Amino acid sequence: MDGIKLPANLDREAFSKKAMAIYDQKYRIQMEASMRGKVAAIELESEEAFLGRTALEAAMQAREKFPDRLLYFIRVGYPAVHSQKGAGRRIAARENA
Numbered sequence: 001m002d003g004i005k006l007p008a009n010l011d012r013e014a015f016s017k018k019a020m021a022i023y024d025q026k027y028r029i030q031m032e033a034s035m036r037g038k039v040a041a042i043e044l045e046s047e048e049a050f051l052g053r054t055a056l057e058a059a060m061q062a063r064e065k066f067p068d069r070l071l072y073f074i075r076v077g078y079p080a081v082h083s084q085k086g087a088g089r090r091i092a093a094r095e096n097a
Contacts, residue, residue, distance in 0.1 A: 004068060015044070019072030022047050036077035043069050055081055 019042045027049050031040065041050045041058035043066050050065075052058035055073050062071050073081045 004070060006070070010070075015070070016072060018044055019074070023049070023074055031076045038076050039081060040074045040076055041071040042074065043071055045069060051076075 022042055022044065023040065026047060027040065027042075031038075031049075031051075035051060038051050038053060039055045039058045041052070041055070041062040042048075043050070043062055046066070048062075048065070050058050050061040052061060058073065059071060062069075075081045
């Protein structure tokens with residue numbers, strides 16, 4: 001399977017703003033009430049959302065229906081899809097001790 005080609009003229013900021021507007025208008029209230037922590041993959045042309053426990057799970061569902069479209073990922077109820085964990089936190093904790 002070939003990867004999805006990004007359009008040369010893709011405006012990433014406009015793409016993310018449109019995806020967030022779709023999420024806010026169509027999905028935020030219902031999803032945050034009962035699906036907090038799951039990942040939503042938003043397909044912008046259809047405005048459909050696909051849910052999974054992980055971004056990969058949500059992407060696989062979306063790819064079944066839209067194999068060649070760009071997706072925007074949102075972790076329901078959180079400001080970011082992924083978090084950074086690891087040694088950086090432990091080192092900072094030791095410095096403050």
